[in-house]
Amino acid sequence: MGTSQSSTGPGGGSPLVPPWADDQPQQPLLSPQTRRFAPFRESLGRAVSSGDRGELKRAVGHYARKSSGGGGSAARRMGSVTQAGAGLFGVLSGVPAGPGEASVDLASLAGLPCELAISAITQALTTEDGDSDKIRVAMNHALVDALDGVDTFDPQCITDDVIVDTMIGYLTESIFLQMVMDSGKAWNKADTPALAIRAETELRELIKVVVDKHMAPKLAGNVRAFTRQQMAQVERQAIIDAWTEWEAYR
Secondary structure, eight states, rough: OOOOOSSSSSTSSSSOOTTTTTOOSSSSSOOTTTTTHHHHHHHHHHHHOOOHHHHHHHHHHHHIIIIIISSSHHHTHHHHHHHHHHHHHHHHOOOOOOOOOOOGGGGGGTTTHHHHHHHHHHHOOSSSSTTTTHHHHHHHHHHHHHHOOBBBOGGGGGGHHHHHHHHHHHHHHHHHHHHHTOOTGGGGEEEEEEHHHHHHHHHHHHHHHHHHHHHHHHHOOOOOOOOHHHHHHHHHHHHHHHHHHHTTOO
C-alpha cells in the first residue's frame, strides 16, 4: 500500500531530535511530551479508516504540536534533510561545492536515460546517517516529478522552474515520509489498500500545498542567486512556517 508501514514506529520516549540530524546542537532541546505520538496516530487511524479529511487535518495538527515538539524542534529534526537539500540545490543550480560538500558534474550525465541520471544524482548526495533512506527516496521522487516527460537527460533541461519544483517537491516528500515513519500502525486501520493509498495521497497533497505556500514566494525571481546555505535556511524557515500553520489544525 504505497509508502505506508505496519511497524510500531518510534516510541514516545525517543528524542525529539536524534543527534546526527540536529542542525543546532548547541541549543537546548525540549523534552518530549508523554505519549507524544498517541493523538496523532489515533486521529490518523480514524482518517485512514473513514476517509475523513477533517480527521486527517486533526492528525497533522497533533503531529505539529505534540509529536514533533513544534516548528523549532521539527526544523532541527529535519537538519540532515535540509543540508542534503542544499546540496541538491547546489548541483542543480551550478553552485560550486565547498570543502567536504558532495557534488555531481551534470555534464557527465548528459545522454543517459533520465532515470539513470536521477539515480546518479541521488546516490551521490544521499547522506550516511539515519535519514539516508528518506533523503534518497525524497530526492528521487522530487526529481522524477520535476523532470516528468524527459526521457534522455540533458543539463539544459534544468531550468529555474525545474529547480524550484524539485526543491518544493523534495521538502514535501521528506516531511511526508517523516510523518509516515512516525505513524506507527495507523495505516493498518484501512480496510482496503485503496483506502490507505487514498489517505497517503491526501496527506501528501495537504503537506505540498502548505510547503508550496511558504516556500515558493521565497524562490521567486533568480533562484540561482542563492548559496547552498541560503537554500538550507529557506527550507528550514519553510518547515517552521508550515508547522505554525499546522499547529492551528484542530
